[in-house]
Amino acid sequence: MKEFELIERYFQQEKLSWCNEHVALGIGDDCAVLNVPSHQQVCISMDTLIEDVHFPKHANPFDIATRALCVTLSDLAAMGAAPLGFTLAITLPKAESNWLKDFSQGLITIAQQYQCPLVGGDTTRGPVLVISIQVHGLVAKNSALTRSGACVGDKVYVSGNLGDGAGALPIVLQDPRLKHRDSNSEMSQHFYRPLPQIKYGQSLMGVASSCLDVSDGLVQDLNHICKKSAVGIELNADSIPLSNALLQRYGQTQALQYALTGGDDYQLAYTAKHCEQGIYIGDVVAGREVSVTGCEMSGAGFQHF
Amino acid sequence: MKEFELIERYFQQEKLSWCNEHVALGIGDDCAVLNVPSHQQVCISMDTLIEDVHFPKHANPFDIATRALCVTLSDLAAMGAAPLGFTLAITLPKAESNWLKDFSQGLITIAQQYQCPLVGGDTTRGPVLVISIQVHGLVAKNSALTRSGACVGDKVYVSGNLGDGAGALPIVLQDPRLKHRDSNSEMSQHFYRPLPQIKYGQSLMGVASSCLDVSDGLVQDLNHICKKSAVGIELNADSIPLSNALLQRYGQTQALQYALTGGDDYQLAYTAKHCEQGIYIGDVVAGREVSVTGCEMSGAGFQHF
Numbered sequence: 001m002k003e004f005e006l007i008e009r010y011f012q013q014e015k016l017s018w019c020n021e022h023v024a025l026g027i028g029d030d031c032a033v034l035n036v037p038s039h040q041q042v043c044i045s046m047d048t049l050i051e052d053v054h055f056p057k058h059a060n061p062f063d064i065a066t067r068a069l070c071v072t073l074s075d076l077a078a079m080g081a082a083p084l085g086f087t088l089a090i091t092l093p094k095a096e097s098n099w100l101k102d103f104s105q106g107l108i109t110i111a112q113q114y115q116c117p118l119v120g121g122d123t124t125r126g127p128v129l130v131i132s133i134q135v136h137g138l139v140a141k142n143s144a145l146t147r148s149g150a151c152v153g154d155k156v157y158v159s160g161n162l163g164d165g166a167g168a169l170p171i172v173l174q175d176p177r178l179k180h181r182d183s184n185s186e187m188s189q190h191f192y193r194p195l196p197q198i199k200y201g202q203s204l205m206g207v208a209s210s211c212l213d214v215s216d217g218l219v220q221d222l223n224h225i226c227k228k229s230a231v232g233i234e235l236n237a238d239s240i241p242l243s244n245a246l247l248q249r250y251g252q253t254q255a256l257q258y259a260l261t262g263g264d265d266y267q268l269a270y271t272a273k274h275c276e277q278g279i280y281i282g283d284v285v286a287g288r289e290v291s292v293t294g295c296e297m298s299g300a301g302f303q304h305f
Numbered sequence: 306m307k308e309f310e311l312i313e314r315y316f317q318q319e320k321l322s323w324c325n326e327h328v329a330l331g332i333g334d335d336c337a338v339l340n341v342p343s344h345q346q347v348c349i350s351m352d353t354l355i356e357d358v359h360f361p362k363h364a365n366p367f368d369i370a371t372r373a374l375c376v377t378l379s380d381l382a383a384m385g386a387a388p389l390g391f392t393l394a395i396t397l398p399k400a401e402s403n404w405l406k407d408f409s410q411g412l413i414t415i416a417q418q419y420q421c422p423l424v425g426g427d428t429t430r431g432p433v434l435v436i437s438i439q440v441h442g443l444v445a446k447n448s449a450l451t452r453s454g455a456c457v458g459d460k461v462y463v464s465g466n467l468g469d470g471a472g473a474l475p476i477v478l479q480d481p482r483l484k485h486r487d488s489n490s491e492m493s494q495h496f497y498r499p500l501p502q503i504k505y506g507q508s509l510m511g512v513a514s515s516c517l518d519v520s521d522g523l524v525q526d527l528n529h530i531c532k533k534s535a536v537g538i539e540l541n542a543d544s545i546p547l548s549n550a551l552l553q554r555y556g557q558t559q560a561l562q563y564a565l566t567g568g569d570d571y572q573l574a575y576t577a578k579h580c581e582q583g584i585y586i587g588d589v590v591a592g593r594e595v596s597v598t599g600c601e602m603s604g605a606g607f608q609h610f
Contacts, residue, residue: 025451029451029453030350030380031449032350033384034347041341043339044337044339044424044441045425046425046427046437046439048429048437050396050429075335078336079334081336088351089353089437091353091355127433128431130396132351132437134351144336146330146334211335213335228333
């Protein structure tokens with residue numbers, strides 16, 4: 001299959017790469033062209049997923065696609081941005097029709113759900129499967145939620161349960177193709193289809209003083225807020241929200257470790273003077289880093305090198 | 306080295322990732338944030354380069370970086386866009402300081418030359434070196450040069466010599482680290498440092514009816530204009546511009562083959578009623594594809610699969 005055929009058959013289809021008011025020109029030219037309303041800015045973020053590093057090589061292509069797009073969309077959520085479109089650089093060992101069909105179905109599912117069409121990219125052949133996705137979103141001028149606005153006295157919140165992403169990993173590694181989908185599906189979906197908190201992020205505009213998505217582990221990620229905002233954070237271990245599924249499978253101690261250092265949660269963690277929604281887990285204090293009262297920590301989040 | 310250290314040391318430096326009026330927020334948050342003036346649109350393009358597919362594994366990291374950024378910037382040139390910034394997704398087998406230092410120097414050189422800062426990206430560890438770069442550029446609203454405006458009766462032009470990119474490849478493959486830089490440098494620079502025709506592209510706004518950059522071979526690339534514009538193109542082989550270096554090294558027949566089907570030139574090919582600058586190489590005619598008078602062709606451009 002030629003590159004152009006492959007793109008036309010699997011990626012350049014109305015359900016995946018539609019044009020809208022913000023996409024002036026999509027797939028098929030030297031560049032895509034995007035419209036940005038004058039009162040808005042563009043937020044962009046890029047994530048790379050590699051076989052047997054970020055997902056099992058033999059995982060379902062549908063699941064690989066949903067994971068790749070969801071984790072990248074999560075960065076838009078963290079800024080309070082509305083998705084506009086995404087680009088895809090995919091390196092494939094070979095061009096297999098069934099694989100590509102399922103992979104594109106996964107992309108379609110998430111693109112439709114978050115109204116984020118494919119607008120361009122590059123398809124190449126290489127020895128291992130590598131997927132880089134860049135998302136583009138719109139945010140009102142000078143309103144993006146960043147990591148640098150936390151103030152001493154603010155409270156620290158998260159948008160939902162933590163630890164499920166890390167708790168899903170052993171299941172996913174044991175059963176990459178999810179043949180036992182019934183028994184493992186609730187947990188494994190946290191890995192393959194984490195829910196980017198797009199609406200939640202938008203609801204924090206003007207409320208949160210800082211925000212990020214929890215991708216590498218709560219403590220490690222909150223340390224970014226500490227560094228960028230020149231503050232400390234005191235977390236209360238008893239307040240960290242844990243799902244019943246996680247507690248039942250792993251017990252309190254392991255579940256809490258996953259929540260604090262595990263990664264792959266894609267919930268939002270943010271600071272605010274006060275916030276009606278969200279789970280209050282700690283406080284912004286004078287200092288330089290995150291401390292946790294109520295437990296011993298081991299490990300320090302996901303290290304890429 | 307942790308990912309954050311690596312990014313701070315090699316990528317987050319003033320000479321490479323500076324902020325300007327269009328970069329509201331650069332490296333270091335969940336997203337970068339870009340300003341787009343109200344009378345402009347954003348052009349984006351993404352290219353992937355893989356070791357031993359798009360460049361020799363043992364090439365100088367400086368050269369790999371310049372090639373990766375130049376070939377992607379060339380897509381902005383083809384739209385007539387001005388560079389705004391780029392993102393980099395790099396997958397590395399290991400984090401070697403010397404390699405990263407030279408690689409970032411290559412990026413700095415081109416980023417400075419084209420005033421295109423690094424604004425974000427992702428750094429991951431994987432079994433092979435994979436580089437995906439996305440460039441972002443600005444263009445006046447509804448003025449981008451596309452592939453779809455060619456009309457019967459237009460002339461076809463190129464911005465400069467063709468075939469040098471393909472002619473450079475055997476040299477580069479024989480001597481990946483360019484130890485014999487003196488004797489091979491002129492030719493190999495076409496491979497490692499093709500010149501994105503940014504100013505040239507901008508000068509074609511309002512002049513060219515269609516435009517693209519020649520990356521996969523002149524004939525194959527012009528066929529995209531034929532398809533998108535629903536026209537044919539007749540090229541005159543005698544008019545194709547060939548460098549003396551190419552002619553001396555390979556002779557007329559091989560040089561012309563490289564020019565027609567070789568790829569990696571990154572010159573602009575465009576159509577216009579009339580254009581003062583540029584080299585006139587053929588005509589837009591009724592039809593569906595490219596034909597060449599004055600030679601026999603073999604091969605059909607670079608196939609990615």
